[in-house]
Structures are given as C-alpha cells and as structure tokens.
Amino acid sequence: MALQGNLRTMPLTDLLQWLGTSRKTGTLRLQRAKVAKILVFHEGTITACSSDDPPEMLGHYLVARGKISEETLRLALARQATSHQHLGKILVEMNALSVSDLTGHLTAKAEETIYSLFDWEEAEFLFDETASPPPGAFAVELRIEEVLLRGLKRYDESRRIRAVFRDPGIVLRKTDKQPPPGIFENRAAHSIFELVTGDRTVAEILLHAHGSEFLVTKFLFELFRAGIIEIVEVRELAEDAAAPVAAAPVAAAAVVSAAPALQGPRVTPQAQAAPVEAPPPASTVQAPPLRRAAAIGQADELDAARALIQRGDYEGACDVLNGLHRSRPADEALSRLLAEAEAAFVEKAYRHYFPPGKVPVLKRPIETLTGEDLSPVEFFLLSRMNGSWDVRSIVQITPIREVDALRTLRRLREKDIVELRDPE
Secondary structure, eight states: OEEEEETTTSOHHHHHHHHHHTTOOEEEEEEETTEEEEEEEETTEEEEEEEOOGGGSHHHHHHHTTSSOHHHHHHHHHHHHHHOOOHHHHHHHTTSSOHHHHHHHHHHHHHHHHHGGGGOSSOEEEEESSOOOOTTOEEEEEEHHHHHHHHHHHHHHHHHHHHHOOOTTEEEEEOSSOOOGGGGGSHHHHHHHHTOOSSOBHHHHHHHHTBOHHHHHHHHHHHHHTTSEEEEEEOOOOGGGSSOBOOBOOOHHHHHHTSOOOSOOEEOHHHHHSOOOOOOOOBSOOOOOOSSOTTOOHHHHHHHHHHHHHHTOHHHHHHHHHHHHHHOTTOHHHHHHHHHHHHHHHHHIIIIIOOTTSEEEESSOGGGGTTSOOOHHHHHHHHTOOSSOOHHHHHHHSSSOHHHHHHHHHHHHHTTOEEEEOOO
C-alpha cells in the first residue's frame, strides 16, 4: 500500500500519528524543493532516517557544533575521495574525534534530521510499505508519541522566532550589553555570536555557521530577547539567496543555554521603518531567471529543456526545469530529467569551467566588492578563496549542493571577479 500527498493537505502531525497508530512498516519519503528526507518505520516506530541535504551531512554538522574546523573537514574529505571510507571513520583516524564522540554526534544528527521536518509547512510525501530502507540510513529508535511531543514544541518555537526573524535579509549587530560569560564556554554559541558583525545578514550568518535555520536563529533570537544584539536594517538579497540556506544542526540545548532569555529586545529606528516580508521556505539556492519566453507552456518547456540538453546547454536546461520543478515537485519524470541535467552540468563544469585542482583567486580585494550586487552565497565562496584551496575544496566545504556551488562560481567568473590559477 502507498500513500501520497502534500503536508498542506495532510499535516506532518496527522501523517505521523496515522503511521504510529496503524503500526505501519515501510519508508516515508518527504521532499521540499530539492531536499529529500526518508524515515524508516517498523510497526509504527521510527527505526532509521536519512537526508540528502548537504548541510545536514556529518562534516557540516561537526563544523556547526565547533567540533572540527573547515580545514579539518577539507582534509578529511580529500582523504575520503581516495579511500571511499565513511567520513566519521576518517575523522577518528585523524584523531579529530573519539569513537564515542562520533557515535553521539551521529545519533544527535539523525534526531535533528527528524525534528527539522516540523519546520516544513509544505512538502510532498510518499509512504511505501514495500520500499527498502535507503543505503546509509542511520539507525534510531523513536516512538511517534515522543517525536510528536518534541516536534510540536519545536513548531511553536519556530513561530515565535519567525515573528522576529521574518526575512533572511535582516542585518544584525551587537549592542553595548555584554553577553553572559557562559556564552564563551560553548564553541558553537561563541562562533555564532562572533558572526554578528553589523553588516552580515541572517542568510550570511547561516552559511558561515554551517548551521540549520532553526537552531542558529533560535540562538540569535535569545540574544535578541536579551538585548545583546539588535536589528539594524532589512537588506534586499540577490535572487539566488532569497531564502535562508538550510544547513547542519547546532546543539540546540547547549547553544541556547549559553544565552539566558532576558527581557528587552531592541530594534533600531531604521529597522522599525523597514518593511519586513515573510521569507520563502528555506531551501537550497534558487536558480537564476529562466531562459524562456513567458508564453511557453509547460509541455513546450519540457521539450525546450530536452533540446537544451541535446545541445549541451545543461545550465539552460536546469533553469527551465527548475521553474517547472517548483510548480510540480511530485513529478518523478521531471525530477529525473532535472537530476540528469544537473549531473551533466557538474561533469561539464569540472571538465571545462572549473578543473577540480585549479585554485580560484580574487581578481581584486574582497573589501572592494561591497558595492557589487552579490548574494550571501557568492560572498561566502569569495571569502574561502585564500589562494591555496582548490575548486574541489571550496565546493566541498560550502554548505549547499555541489551543482549550486559550481553555478555560483561560474557566475562569479562571468562577473570578472574570479580567475583560476595553477596550484603552487
């Protein structure tokens, strides 16, 4: 038996309750934009889960928690490319983690994958009693009653947070009020606090923190309530960064406890006057404007996309198919064609545009680019161009999908901001 639908018509709470009370066994696949998460059920209990969201991968999760640095992640991923070992095992061999620490982090990461679904107000879902668990799914054992209890609490928290942080273009700065000393005892909390510089948007903070939207903004919300940070302005973001970048989780309890909820939120006059609109759902980077005439119908667009693929214009095909995918996320044939176009673009990009071993460098100092119309993702990539990291390293440590990182790099080259050099 299969059950298919959308969370707008069958909310996650109702869906999970039905699976639990009916003691169902099978897999539940939920997809929002291009992010898919799978829950495995056995007689109504969640026994495993997986996610293909790059920021929820182990490496970004550990960076977000302050357990490893981006440099350590880069070195570990380089080893993984040749050894094909599990990243966790490589990190243990590098003495970056103990075996017990790794086990604890994997468990916490899996639970965050599950509870983050309560942040999704809309997603396509498919429950299949005959499907096998996906390879690499991490084993858990969670009763539906426990998941619903914690998930609904998280949902309520999300609504309070989004009442303040309603736009990813919000710019935050520190006030004169000093944070409690305990904030510096937690590396993840300290890292997020230091990312508040007075000129970074929430979207930029999410990228640099490698953290999930909920858990990073939850900590920022507590700092805001305590009067330790304030909203400066709401900045209009470039199109490909209109939504916060979903990323790997930070340890919620540890981070939030570092900033006690004091009274007295502060909003500067500039921020009070600025219009704040609700952001679109958090997702991966949005595609640039479609290369098509508005009058073309969807069937014609599919034909146009196939023709672009045949001609080798995979990026153009991705533009067309991304537009269709936003309106037809449950169309499996469309998803397969989009995946084909993206994979072809990635292969072509590494072969013709960005050889993995080449080193991207800035053609002018980054401080001179503040007047450019650059997105948070573009600035993030530029900030990682240190003259020694190659294309592969920069793409791997960026908490977005590989295809989106490469497309962003190509736009930076087209803007004549970046050039490639041979490694020294």
